[in-house]
Amino acid sequence: MQAVGITTQQEVFIVSKERKFRINEILILEDEALHFPRGEVIETLSYNRFIPMGLDKSLVDHQVIQTLENIGYNVNADEINLAKLRLYEEASHPIRTGCAVRLPRFEEVRDLLVKSTPEEAMLLGEIRGTESLSSSITSDLLDQVVLMEQGSLRSQQGVPFLFDIRTMQQYPHVGVFGGSGSGKSFGLRVMLEELMKLRIPTIVFDPHFEMDFSQTAAGMEERNPGYTNRFVKVQVGQEVGIQFTDLSTRDLTGLLTAAGGGLSESMVNVVQMVHKKRDSYTSFSDRINNLVQALEEGKQGLEKQLRNDHLTPTEVQRIRDLQKLLNQYSTLPLSSVKGIDWRLKRLEAVGLFQQDIRSIITGLEQGKLVVVQGSTWVLQVFATYVIGALYSRRRAFKDARMNGEEGEFFPPFVIVTDEAHNFAPKAIESPTKSILKEIAQEGRKYGAFLFLATQRPTLLDETITAQLNTKFVFRTVRGTDIATLREETDLTPEEGKRLPYLRSGDTFISSAVFGRTIFIRIRCAHTTSPHLANPFDELQVVANEKNEKIIQALRSQLPLFDTDLLQAVAQINQSFGLNWDIARLKSELNRLDQEGFIKKHQTPFAVRYDIP
Template sequence: MQIVGVTTQQEVYVASKDRKFRINEILVIEDSVLGNPKGEVVETLSYNRLIPMGLDKSMVDTEVIRSLEQIGYDIGSDEVNVAKMRLFSEAPHPVRTGCEVRCPQFEEVRHLLVKTTPEEGLILGEIRGTESLGESVDTDLKERLHLLEEGEILPQRGVPFLFDIQAMHQYPHIGVFGGSGSGKSFGLRVMLEELMKLSIPTLVFDPHFEMQFGQKNQELAQEAISFEDRWLSVQVGKEVGIRFSDLSTRDVIDLIGAAGGNLSESMVNVIQSLHRRRDSYPSFSDRLNNVAQAIEEGAQGLKRRLKEEDLTPTDVQRIKDLMDLHQQYGTLPLASVKGVQWRLSRLDKAGLFQQDIVPIEQGLEQGRLVVVQGASWVLQVFSTYVIGALYRKRRDYQDARMNGEEGTFFPPFITVTDEAHNFAPKGVESPPKRILKEIAQEGRKYGSFLILATQRPTLLDETITAQLNTKCVFRTVRGTDIATLREETDLTAEEGKRLPYLRSGDTFISSAIFGRTVLVRIRASYTHSPHVSNPFDELKRFKAERDERVLQLIDQRLPLFDTDLLDMVGCIKRECGLDWDVDRLKQELDRWVAEGKIIKEESPFTTRYDRVRSGG
């Protein structure tokens, strides 16, 4: 392997007659004057005698061709392999053309590839292009992972990618980006498994009900550790909720705003006028309903009611209380009061005020991963409260320490959410966005970090995106998203072109911790998502199971005549729970006849269904 063509301080061309280059592999240039610089292959191609060199629009120019001829390549007959190589560090002057190039030993490049130990870092996958280093990899880095390739579990071949979680204190927050089917959710699952291995308190908002860690990957069962006591799943409205009496007026405004879109100024005024410190949900809801009734009936209507006969003392007191409320709040717009009423009722129906966040607090204090599940809109409302409450607890403890006081300990924690553009949308204010923005900008000082995943990075708030010091970029097709990622990372033009064609599970990791972009193959996960089965396989399985149940029932009553079908429909409904009518049963019977499972005999008087005769 030799340097050919025109060289610069940043890029060189390497040629070889007998060795094909791998994209992203590391090579060493034997130029002692420059200290044997190292670089990464960013583009590669091969030529043979059937392809005239230089006539295409590839990276090879006339200077490269001329230098190939000068150092002895027979361009007319030899196969020529050419690679563009980018140096890791800019050289003080261009590399000398003709220098030999070789593959490195692992000890020469360990400092470029490994930033921490397997015990202290997150083992996310294998660095692409390091397969040639597999034999010389240090013992502590061997047999650390398996890869999933074309549905087959394969052993580690190259250098594992270790993410230095300790460095997040200096370079906080992670973004995970990729289109549907790119492996984004799979990569997020592996990240969460690694956080559980290190017992790092993590809060996950899961709108898709897929972050479950109870189903083990059976092919890795012997190597996978058990996560049974390391994670906890809770559902909003069942195990967790919001203690209404803990809410400030500002919190109530945020929650009600999140329940049905941004609030108008008059709605905000209604909440500020009616909410009292330490209000319970019933007390605030009753006050809101009473004010709505008082405004709706009006002062004159209430006075007329007071003059009615047969009023009990309780009725009189009730009307007088409504008159007092009308006098105090009669200027509030009825539409705004009813708007707040509707939103508050929607939150209550979702079960949001029936529990508290104690299970989440306890889980984080135990170093667990806590998965909060619920509908997307419910999670947006709930996250506004719970992230703010936990972040304040952590910040209060840190502030107390800084002031030399003894505060109540609350651990540092990581907040994770999928569909992050729904929680912190670009150009639109939303309650969760305010607290996420604050953590993105100041959380590092208090030990609070973010991992945000989304299919649409263009729709994520720009301030938050800019604070994500590590970005994992999976396959992305949209031009606007690719442009956004190019702006926010050090992805090169060549890497940007590769984004739409990345295999599922391959990701460019652009990290300030590494100082460059690394292509990584995410390792095989130790657990399965509950949605891992193919829906079309599920359809076949369901149909086969249903057919088997019904056919067993019918077999007991064969032969079956037209006159028996109505009774048979009733029996199927009772025994199998299927709400079929006679026409549907006939269609299914004809299908089973076509499949050879039963036979059908027709006469001028009746149709008969019976068992398949042996030998017939």
């Protein structure tokens, strides 16, 4: 292998007749004057006698071809392997043309690939293009991961990728981007397993109900350390909720905004005037509901009701209370009060005010991963409250320490969410986005960090995207998303062209820690999602179970004549809890006949169904 063509301080072409180059592999240029610079293969190409030189302009030009001929390559007969090598560090002058190129030993490139140890870092996968280093990798990095290739498991062949979470103190927050089927959710699962391994307190907002870590993946029985005691799974409205009495007027305004879109100024005014400190849900909702009635009746309507001589003392007192309420809040628009009333009832309907967040706080204090599940809009509402509450606890502790006081300890923690563009949408203000933006900009100082995953980085708030110092970029097809990622990362034009064609589980990592883009394959997860089963397999299983149930119901009835169907359907419905009529039974009998489970005979007197 040697350098050919015109070289620069950043890039050089290399050629070989014996060896095919691998994309992303590391090579060393034996240019002593530049202290043997290192580089990464960013583009490869092979020519042979069946492909005339010069037809493809992507990698070679006239100068490269001329150089090949001058140093003895027969461009019309030999198979020639070419590669473009990008240097890791800019050279002080161009590389010497013709200098030899060789594969490195692991100790020569360890500083480029490994920044921590497997025990202290997140072990996420294998660095692509490092297979040639397998013979010289040190023992502490051998057999660390298992990967899935072409549907089967394989052992580690290259250098494992270690993400040192301690560096987030300097370079905070992580973004995970990729289209449907790219491996984004799978990669997020692996990251959460590693956070559990390191006992990092983490709260996960799971709108897809898939972040369960109790089931071991096939083939991972020996490597699964056991996550059952390291995570807690709760659902909004059942195990967790919001303690209404703890809400400030500002908190309540944020919740109501998230519950039904933005609040008008008059709606905000309603909350600020009607809500009182330490209000319970019952007291506040009753006050709002009574105010709606008072505004609907009006001053004259209430006075007319008082003139009724048949009212009980209780009814009289209730009307006087409505009059008092009307006098106090007569300036509030009825439509705005109704809007607040509707949002309150919507939140109550999902059980949001029936629980508190003590189980979340306890889980984080124990160093566990807390999975919060619910529909997307419910999670948006709940996240507005719980993230603010947790962040306030952490800030209060850190501020107390800064002032020399003994505050109540609350641990640093990580916030993780899928479909992050729903929580922090671009160009749309929302309470959830406000708190996430605050953490994105200031959370590093207090020990609060973000892991945000989304299929649509273009729809994620730009301020937050800019604060994600490490980005995992899986397969992305949409041009606008690729353009956004190119702007927010150091992906080269060549890497950008590869994004639509990446295999599921392959990802580019643009990290400020490494100072460059790294291409890796995510390791096989130790656990599996409860939704991993193929839905078409599920359909077949259900169909088989249905056939077995019907045949079992009919077995005691066969042979069966169509004149006996009324009696047969009554017995089948009673025995198996069905609700069939004769038409449904005949339809099922005809289907089973077509599929060969029973046999239909046409006799001169009636149709007979029998065992085939």
